[in-house]
Each structure stands twice: as structure tokens, then as C-alpha cells.
Amino acid sequence: MAVPSVFTAFDTDGDDKMSASELQRCMEATLGEGVSEEEAVAVLAAVDADGDGLPNQGEFSRLVAGAEGEDDANVKRRCLRDAFGMYASSPTEDTITPASLRRTLSRLGLHELGVEECRAMICRFDLDGDGKLSFDKFRVMMMA
Incomplete structure (x- = not known):
């Protein structure tokens, strides 16, 4: 059995894309607090380089690594x-x-x-x- 990556754990439908609903479920399960669909869409849009609305593993890695910024x-x-x-x-x-x-x-x-x-x-x-x-x-x- 292949060992799943962190992205695979979040990508519950296995389509190699991160949807807002997947991000919402993961936030709820891991942090104990949910985010609205609008907030999830906004977070994903911030890292969605190809503009399809569904970040792939590379784009999602940028989300996990943190936002661009001064520090x-x-x-x-x-x-x-x-x-x-x-x-x-x-x-x-x-x-x-x-x-x-x-x-x-x-x-x-x-x-x-x-x-x-x-x-x-x-x-x-x-x-x-x-x-x-x-x-x-x-x-x-x-x-x-």
C-alpha cells in the first residue's frame, strides 16, 4: 500500500485537486473550527496559479508553506x-x-x-x- 502524502489526506475525493468543501472538512476535523465556504474559496483562490479554482498539489503546498510576505x-x-x-x-x-x-x-x-x-x-x-x-x-x- 502506498503511503499517502499530506495533500492526499486532504484530497478526500482523490481528484488531485483541493476543493473548498475538502478544505472546510479538513479545517473542521483538524482545528475543531470551521470556515465558511466563502473563506475557503478565498484561501484556495489565493494559491490557485492556473485559475481553475481548484489548487493542485503544488499550489496547495504554497498554502501549507504560508503566504508570501515581508517576514x-x-x-x-x-x-x-x-x-x-x-x-x-x-x-x-x-x-x-x-x-x-x-x-x-x-x-x-x-x-x-x-x-x-x-x-x-x-x-x-x-x-x-x-x-x-x-x-x-x-x-x-x-x-x-
């Missing part, structure tokens, strides 16, 4: 930190474990992924072999 590095780091927090095992434990990854992906609708698949996803970027992703490892994964 781009800090914006990217803050966005990545927020994304990392969605997957972290707990507010006090600053790592992503196979169980916490499975729990978050399950909330996103990927119920078929087991702990072993999540362990394999983590293993790809677990540079020190501790079985967890720290924020630094997560940052490397997201920028890959």
Missing part, C-alpha cells in the same frame, strides 16, 4: 507549527506518534489506515529512528 520565513514556520500541532500526540508531548497520526487521519476520513501504515509514513522522515516526528522532522517532511 516569509516566520509565516512559514508559524503555519508549519500550527499544522504540526494538529497531529501532535498531545499539547504537552511535542511529537507525532503513529497513534496520533492515525487519530488525526481518521478524523479526516482515512479510516482504512492502520497504525502500521502510519508507522511507515513516520519512518520515511524519522531520521534518528525514535519512531516519532519532532517538529524539525515534520518541517523537513513538509518541505520535501
Whole structure:
């Protein structure tokens, strides 16, 4: 079984495009708060380079990496930190474990992924072999 990317986890219908409804569902599942359809459309339009209204994986990566701006590095780091927090095992434990990854992906609708698949996803970027992703490892994964 192929290990899904972050984009694949958000692209619930598998069309290789990010729709406003997919973004809304993911925001609700991971942040616990929803955004309106208008807000989701506006966010996606900001990164939609080809103008079709549905960002592809490359365009979506720009959204995850953060907005262009005067302090781009800090914006990217803050966005990545927020994304990392969605997957972290707990507010006090600053790592992503196979169980916490499975729990978050399950909330996103990927119920078929087991702990072993999540362990394999983590293993790809677990540079020190501790079985967890720290924020630094997560940052490397997201920028890959």
C-alpha cells in the first residue's frame, strides 16, 4: 500500500485537486473550527496559479508553506507549527506518534489506515529512528 502524502489526506475525493468543501472538512476535523465556504474559496483562490479554482498539489503546498510576505520565513514556520500541532500526540508531548497520526487521519476520513501504515509514513522522515516526528522532522517532511 502506498503511503499517502499530506495533500492526499486532504484530497478526500482523490481528484488531485483541493476543493473548498475538502478544505472546510479538513479545517473542521483538524482545528475543531470551521470556515465558511466563502473563506475557503478565498484561501484556495489565493494559491490557485492556473485559475481553475481548484489548487493542485503544488499550489496547495504554497498554502501549507504560508503566504508570501515581508517576514516569509516566520509565516512559514508559524503555519508549519500550527499544522504540526494538529497531529501532535498531545499539547504537552511535542511529537507525532503513529497513534496520533492515525487519530488525526481518521478524523479526516482515512479510516482504512492502520497504525502500521502510519508507522511507515513516520519512518520515511524519522531520521534518528525514535519512531516519532519532532517538529524539525515534520518541517523537513513538509518541505520535501
